[in-house]
Amino acid sequence: MITRNFVEEDLELQRYAATPKENKPRFEWGEVTGDLDDDSTNLLQVNVGGQTKAFDIAEIAETVGNALTDLALSRNEENIFSDANRQLVAGIAKSVAKELVKSVEGKASDHTTSAEEMMAIIERALIRQNAHDVAKSLVIRRKSKPENGAGTNGGLSITGGASSDQRGKVKTRVIRRSGEVVAWNHNK
Numbered sequence: 375m376i377t378r379n380f381v382e383e384d385l386e387l388q389r390y391a392a393t394p395k396e397n398k399p400r401f402e403w404g405e406v407t408g409d410l411d412d413d414s415t416n417l418l419q420v421n422v423g424g425q426t427k428a429f430d431i432a433e434i435a436e437t438v439g440n441a442l443t444d445l446a447l448s449r450n451e452e453n454i455f456s457d458a459n460r461q462l463v464a465g466i467a468k469s470v471a472k473e474l475v476k477s478v479e480g481k482a483s484d485h486t487t488s489a490e491e492m493m494a495i496i497e498r499a500l501i502r503q504n505a506h507d508v509a510k511s512l513v514i515r516r517k518s519k520p521e522n523g524a525g526t527n528g529g530l531s532i533t534g535g536a537s538s539d540q541r542g543k544v545k546t547r548v549i550r551r552s553g554e555v556v557a558w559n560h561n562k
Contacts, residue, residue, distance in 0.1 A: 386448035387511055392518040395440070398447065401455045403439025404432030406464040415471050418478065419486040426486055429474065435467040437496060441512040448511075462505060469499040 390398070418429035442463065446454040473495050478485045493516065500509035546558035 383448060384514075387444060387514055388518060390444040390447045391511065391515045398443065399454065401439060401443060403435045403442075403460075403463050406439075406460045407431045407435045407467050415475060417485045418474055420489060420492055421486055422489045429471075431467050431471050434470050434492075434496060435463050437493075438466045438500070438508065438512070439463045441515050442508050444515060445507055445511040462503065462508075466496065466499045466503060466505070469502070470495050473499065 415429050415431060419426050420429050439459075442459055443454055446459075470492075474487060474492075477487070493512070497509050497512060500506070500512065547555050548558050549555050
């Protein structure tokens with residue numbers, strides 16, 4: 375059964391996720407990865423909005439840290455940049471870097487991953503660390519950002535989800551029992 379507290383917490387989390395970063399406290403989450411950057415990540419590249427740039431583990435920490443900040447603010451926590459939270463962010467960033475290195479080891483030349491793949495890896499790392507609420511915060515942050523390119527977080531594009539047409543309706547597809555994939559009729 376969903377209690378009122380869960381609903382209220384989710385609404386607060388959605389409100390903080392949609393709040394511009396200028397109106398929230400700013401923490402230097404990227405600094406927690408100071409000694410984690412090693413030579414194995416130097417070859418990695420990330421494709422963000424059609425542009426390829428070098429992988430930066432600090433951007434991963436910023437992405438996770440900002441999601442953690444939104445979650446803490448929604449719960450009215452005061453000690454957001456605590457040692458435990460910094461260790462969690464550093465551990466997630468290290469886990470993501472290891473998974474990325476492992477995924478490109480077999481590739482001879484292309485060491486590029488998309489921002490969407492990067493976000494999926496971050497979410498998996500959060501789930502493995504039993505930080506389900508932070509993963510939920512990350513997903514809510516991604517869904518609350520506009521799709522016009524302004525939805526970036528520490529350099530990673532965090533937009534995602536279903537595409538939409540010019541009228542703002544979501545393009546949804548349905549799989550019929552027969553296995554046929556058809557467009558959803560919004561007028562039904």
